[in-house]
Amino acid sequence: xxxxxxxxxxxxxxxxxxxxxxxxxxxxxxxxxxxxxxxxxxxxxxxxxxxxxxxxxxxxxxxxxxxxxxxxxxxxxxxxxxxxxxxxxxxxxxxxxxxxxxxxxxxxxxxxxxxxxxxxxxxxxxxxxxxxxxxxxxxxxxxxxxxxxxxxxxxxxxxxxxxxxxxxxxxxxxxxxxxxxxxxxxxxxxxxxxxxxxxxxxxxxxxxxxxxxxxxxxxxxxxxxxxxxxxxxxxxxxxxxxxxxxxxxxxxxxxxxxxxxxxxxxxxxxxxxxxxxxxxxxxxxxxxxxxxxxxxxxxxxxxxx
Numbered sequence: 001x002x003x004x005x006x007x008x009x010x011x012x013x014x015x016x017x018x019x020x021x022x023x024x025x026x027x028x029x030x031x032x033x034x035x036x037x038x039x040x041x042x043x044x045x046x047x048x049x050x051x052x053x054x055x056x057x058x059x060x061x062x063x064x065x066x067x068x069x070x071x072x073x074x075x076x077x078x079x080x081x082x083x084x085x086x087x088x089x090x091x092x093x094x095x096x097x098x099x100x101x102x103x104x105x106x107x108x109x110x111x112x113x114x115x116x117x118x119x120x121x122x123x124x125x126x127x128x129x130x131x132x133x134x135x136x137x138x139x140x141x142x143x144x145x146x147x148x149x150x151x152x153x154x155x156x157x158x159x160x161x162x163x164x165x166x167x168x169x170x171x172x173x174x175x176x177x178x179x180x181x182x183x184x185x186x187x188x189x190x191x192x193x194x195x196x197x198x199x200x201x202x203x204x205x206x207x208x209x210x211x212x213x214x215x216x217x218x219x220x221x222x223x224x225x226x227x228x229x230x231x232x233x234x235x236x237x238x239x240x241x242x243x244x245x246x247x248x249x250x251x252x253x254x255x256x257x258x259x260x261x262x263x264x265x266x267x268x269x270x271x272x273x274x275x276x277x278x279x280x281x282x283x284x285x286x287x288x289x290x291x292x293x294x295x296x297x298x299x300x301x302x303x304x305x
Contacts, residue, residue, distance in 0.1 A: 001172040002237055009103035011124045013153070014095065015132060034136035034146040034155075035185045035194065035216070094158045094175075095127060101176045102154075104237060105183045108230040112292060123147075123186035125154040125179070132157075145178055147185035149194055154182040167252045167261075173242035174249035177224055177283070184223035188216065196305045207269045215297040217273040218282040221250055222295035225286020233290065243287060250279040 102125050113120040126132060131140045135150030141157040148155065161175050188194045197216055201209040228246060231237040251257065254276025256266045273279070285294055298305055 001176060001239060001242055003097060003100045003104075003172065003176075006100040006235070006237070007103040007107070008096070008099040009106060009122075009125070011102060011106070011122050012095070012099045013124050013126045016127050016129045016158075018128075033198070034134070034139065034143070034148050035189075094161060097172065097175070098125065098127065098156065098158070098179060101179045102183070104231050104235065105180055105227050108227045108234070109183070109187060111230065111234075112226070121152070121190050123152055123154055123183060125156060128155060128157055129159070130157070145182050147182045147189070149185075149189045152186060152189060154179070154186065156182070164249065164252070169245070169249040169252040171242070171245035171248075173228075173238065173245040177228070177246040177249045180224035180227045181220050183227070184220035185216075187223055188220065193219075193305070200305075210270060210272050211301075212303075213272045214274045214278075215301055215303065218278055219295050219297040221274070221279050222282040222286035222297065223292065225283040225288070226290055226292055226295065228287045229290030246283060246287070247280050250283045251276040254279050 106120070106122050109120045126134070129141070131138060132155055134148045134153065134155060136146070136148040139146065139155065141159060145154070145156045145160055147153070156179070160178070164170070164174055164178070185194070194216070197212050201212050204212065225246075228238065228243070255271040255273050256268075256275045259266045268275070274282075282295070282297065
């Protein structure tokens with residue numbers, strides 16, 4: 001990707017090096033549910049990495065099941081003095097990359113919302129290490145990147161990019177696809193789609209709820225493709241091979257592939273993000289058309305919202 005000369009977003013909130021708190025404090029109610037992460041979909045990447053690296057998967061599963069559930073209010077964060085923080089050159093470069101990609105998604109969605117007579121509300125992106133507090137409770141790195149509708153923020157630990165490399169989806173655009181996917185959840189939130197689907201899920205069975213969530217995630221894949229289409233058309237951001245990187249990333253985090261890689265039986269009724277084939281198809285539809293109207297996964301499944 002030709003990203004280095006791009007605009008940097010002012011909406012990156014860097015919490016790396018901070019103490020995220022934990023589960024202390026009084027429980028004042030259930031936090032909002034996050035979109036993405038958890039044992040399903042992207043979150044399994046971290047679990048697979050633990051198996052590959054010889055770590056303790058049971059401890060990680062406990063973290064993942066705890067994150068984003070009925071977590072308590074956070075303890076006050078303790079700020080680590082700036083002089084005691086360390087940043088590798090690679091980490092700072094990745095943070096810079098994230099800022100450019102976020103800015104490009106902002107430019108694209110502002111343009112598209114304007115075409116429909118509306119105004120895009122930008123989403124802050126929080127960089128964290130290890131764990132983070134949000135309106136969706138406390139989440140560890142094991143949850144993977146996620147979007148929290150409660151505070152309208154995207155959350156990302158840069159270490160996730162290394163796990164993406166290990167799963168066979170390396171490259172700048174594979175990482176950009178992940179950011180574009182999470183920003184797409186923000187688009188779904190501010191247009192009211194998430195509220196509608198969450199209402200349906202509350203009245204549905206577990207299997208039906210999973211099917212609805214798959215449609216949400218596939219639409220986000222398509223929206224990520226729509227962003228990439230305009231990033232190339234309007235700003236010539238992509239290079240040869242970038243689209244293939246994006247499709248490889250989409251395929252690598254399909255539920256069927258992640259379950260198989262983790263040694264689990266592939267059970268479509270438990271999918272929450274879609275199969276590798278579905279994710280690639282919807283991403284390709286978005287990047288080929290650049291048209292958000294081509295991303296109606298719900299109509300395609302015969303579901304009227």
